[in-house]
Amino acid sequence: MKVRFWGTRGSLPVSLGGAALRAKLVRSLLAADGRRFADAADAEAWLATQPFGLTQTYGGNSSCVEIERRAPDPAGGNDYLLCDMGSGLRPFGNAVMARHGPQRPNHFHIFLSHLHWDHIMGLPFFTPAYIAGNRLSIYSAHAEAEQALRLQQSPPCFPVPFEALGARIEFIQLEPGRTVTAAGCQVSAKRQLHGGDSYGYRFEAEGRSLVYSTDSEHRLEQAGEAEDFAAFFRAADLVVFDAMYSLADAVSVKQDWGHSSNVVGVELCRLAGARRLALFHHEPIFSDERIAEVEADARRLERITREDGPALEVFAAYDGLEVEL
Amino acid sequence: MDLHATYRDGVLLLQPQGRINHLNAEAFEAALAARQAAQAGRLLIDLSQLEYISSAGLRILMLLSKQIVSAGGRLATAAPTPVVREILEISRFNLIFKIHPTVDAAIAAFAAVG
Numbered sequence: 414m415k416v417r418f419w420g421t422r423g424s425l426p427v428s429l430g431g432a433a434l435r436a437k438l439v440r441s442l443l444a445a446d447g448r449r450f451a452d453a454a455d456a457e458a459w460l461a462t463q464p465f466g467l468t469q470t471y472g473g474n475s476s477c478v479e480i481e482r483r484a485p486d487p488a489g490g491n492d493y494l495l496c497d498m499g500s501g502l503r504p505f506g507n508a509v510m511a512r513h514g515p516q517r518p519n520h521f522h523i524f525l526s527h528l529h530w531d532h533i534m535g536l537p538f539f540t541p542a543y544i545a546g547n548r549l550s551i552y553s554a555h556a557e558a559e560q561a562l563r564l565q566q567s568p569p570c571f572p573v574p575f576e577a578l579g580a581r582i583e584f585i586q587l588e589p590g591r592t593v594t595a596a597g598c599q600v601s602a603k604r605q606l607h608g609g610d611s612y613g614y615r616f617e618a619e620g621r622s623l624v625y626s627t628d629s630e631h632r633l634e635q636a637g638e639a640e641d642f643a644a645f646f647r648a649a650d651l652v653v654f655d656a657m658y659s660l661a662d663a664v665s666v667k668q669d670w671g672h673s674s675n676v677v678g679v680e681l682c683r684l685a686g687a688r689r690l691a692l693f694h695h696e697p698i699f700s701d702e703r704i705a706e707v708e709a710d711a712r713r714l715e716r717i718t719r720e721d722g723p724a725l726e727v728f729a730a731y732d733g734l735e736v737e738l
Numbered sequence: 739m740d741l742h743a744t745y746r747d748g749v750l751l752l753q754p755q756g757r758i759n760h761l762n763a764e765a766f767e768a769a770l771a772a773r774q775a776a777q778a779g780r781l782l783i784d785l786s787q788l789e790y791i792s793s794a795g796l797r798i799l800m801l802l803s804k805q806i807v808s809a810g811g812r813l814a815t816a817a818p819t820p821v822v823r824e825i826l827e828i829s830r831f832n833l834i835f836k837i838h839p840t841v842d843a844a845i846a847a848f849a850a851v852g
Contacts, residue, residue, distance in 0.1 A: 634763035634794035660829035664797045665804070676793050676829050680760075710828040717790075717821060 414621040414738040415481040416651060416691075420474030420501020421730040423627075423657045423672070423694035424531050427473035433700065440467055465731075466701040472732025475531040476627060476694060477501030478653060482597055482618055489517025492596035496524050496614060496625040496653075501732065502535025510540050518546035522595040524587075525553040526627055527611040528561040536562060537571050547580035552595065554587040554602050554612045587612070603645045605629035607671035615645060621738045622648070624687075627655040627694045630663070630670070631677045639684060646685035650738040653730065654678040656692035656707060675711035682725050683718050691730040704729050741769040749848050750778035751841065755787040758795030767798045776805040779812070782844050786817035796829055803835070812851075816844040 420426075444463060450456040460468045476499035485491040491513075495505070513519065519541065526532055541547045551558060566575040587593065589612065592601045598618040605611045606629060613626035624646050633639045646652050657663075657672040675692055682690045692711060695704050708729040715725050739762045742753040752775060758766050775781055783799070791799075803813045816838040818826060826832045838844035 631793075632797065633760040633792065634767065634797055636764060639760040639794070660793050660796060661800070661831045661834050664793075664800045665834060674793070674829070680792055684760075713824060714828050717824060 414618060414623065414650075416623060416653075416736045416738065417479040417481060418477075418501075418691075418693075418730045418732060418734040418736075419479060419505040420477035420497075420499040420535070421471060421693055421695055421732055421734075422473050422475050422499075422697055423655070424475070425697045426475050426500040426531075426534075427697045429470045429473070429701075433470075437467060437701075464705065466705040469731070470701050471695055471704045471729060473697075474501035474504065474732050475499030475534065476526070477505060477535060478625060479505060480596075480598065480616055480623060485512060487512055487517075489513050489519055491519045493519060493521045494524075494596040494598060494616070495521060497526055497532045497627075498523055498535045498539070499531050499533075500535050500538070503538040504732075506535075506539040506541050515544050516546075518548070520548045520550065520596075522550045523552065524595075524600065524614050524625070525551065525555070525558060526605075526613070526625070527607060527609060528553070528555050528558060529609075529628070530565070532628070533562060533565060537566050537573060542578045542580045542582070545579040549580050549582045550585055550595065551582065552585045552587050552593065552600070554589060554604070555610070556586060559584045603642075606631070611671070613645065615649070621650050623738065624649045624652045626652065628671055629655050629673055631673050631681070633677065633680065639681065642681050643684035646681055646687050649682075649685065649687040649689075651689045651691060651736060652678070652682050652685070652687045653691045653693045654682070655694045656711070656729075657694045657696050659707075675707050676714060679711050679714045679718065679725065679727065683715075683722070686723075687725065688723075689726040689728075689736070691728060691734075691736070693730045695729070739766055739769075741766065741773065743773045746782075746841075747845050747849060749780045749782050749845055750775065751782050751784055751845075753784040753787055754791075757790040758788065759790070759792040760794040763792070763794035763798055766795055770798070770802060775802055777809075778806065779810070780848050781806055781811065781813045782841065782848070783813070783815045784817055784841050785815055785819065785822050786841070788819060788822050791822055791825060793829070796825075796831055800831075800834070812848070814838060814844050814847065816841045 476497040660676040
């Protein structure tokens with residue numbers, strides 16, 4: 414099982430911006446300190462030795478994560494499995510088009526955490542949805558899923574109506590606690606604390622497990638909360654976790670905003686015995702350097718809380734990241 | 739987890755001991771309530787005997803701080819152990835709570851402000 418991150422930014426897509434790009438260039442040139450590069454490969458090799466935040470960017474598309482059970486067949490007829498349809502769905506769709514061209518029928522299984530705009534805004538720009546022969550199965554625990562998707566493709570919000578989508582689109586109503594099978598994975602849902610509710614998903618196949626838990630606020634001092642989520646995360650190979658705010662912000666000025674922190678992510682994964690933690694749904698105002706700090710802080714906490722237990726691998730997800738489970 | 743309480747120079751001085759996590763956070767909250775911490779005009783948390791505090795404990799301290807500040811009072815912390823200091827930094831609580839190096843320094847700071 415492979416996990417591919419197409420959109421990792423929270424709330425709102427962002428771009429690096431010219432000033433930030435130029436600052437990276439200046440710092441890179443200073444770090445190179447007059448070094449000469451024989452060719453592009455030499456330059457790439459040197460860049461690989463530099464901090465991620467200096468030479469790359471975490472990226473700016475909103476939530477979209479692909480779960481790949483086996484490499485897709487370019488001839489088509491594939492089952493694709495996705496979490497959320499943020500703006501990251503657009504580059505995913507472009508990659509699918511580049512792989513298959515327009516004529517190949519594929520089946521997209523999409524699990525929606527909730528219906529807030531940053532998690533559905535990619536659908537109107539998802540080219541495969543406009544192609545007859547493709548099929549979209551949209552799984553949601555929110556009864557209003559179809560209404561929300563039709564609404565965002567209605568005047569005056571968007572010029573192309575939902576009816577223009579040529580793919581066959583079906584909606585599957587989920588219930589927490591009831592497992593469904595999609596694209597060969599067993600999937601269970603858990604309700605989470607967020608405005609209008611959100612749902613986390615646990616995917617299991619071939620002895621591997623992935624938890625996708627974004628847009629979820631936690632109050633671990635309340636009886637049962639920590640145990641409930643630890644059970645949902647239990648021994649997961651990877652937990653994709655909403656680490657949008659610092660803990661201090663999440664429990665003070667941004668209390669009740671429905672998001673969590675790197676600290677709570679480490680704590681829950683420790684309790685659950687999870688193997689890897691992907692910090693996700695990055696705060697849109699955070700620079701690459703700030704996200705790198707969030708990652709470094711989470712790793713510090715992981716060391717503090719490790720004791721005699723196994724290490725928890727912690728990293729900040731970025732657009733384009735692939736993780737083999 | 740134990741919570742010792744004394745008064746010093748008009749400051750309620752609370753000293754939690756041991757570890758605070760999700761398992762005993764509610765007991766910690768009850769212990770704070772029993773000592774009427776939220777009603778203290780000046781509250782100092784002595785962290786010198788605290789081995790570890792999780793997000794659950796920090797959230798309770800934040801709720802307590804909100805109550806005290808909204809009533810016109812003040813809360814500060816002092817003398818964290820190295821591990822707790824690191825947790826305060828990681829969680830960014832060091833940007834919200836005043837952390838004094840020693841209890842004496844904290845008491846002096848309360849006195850200086852009046």
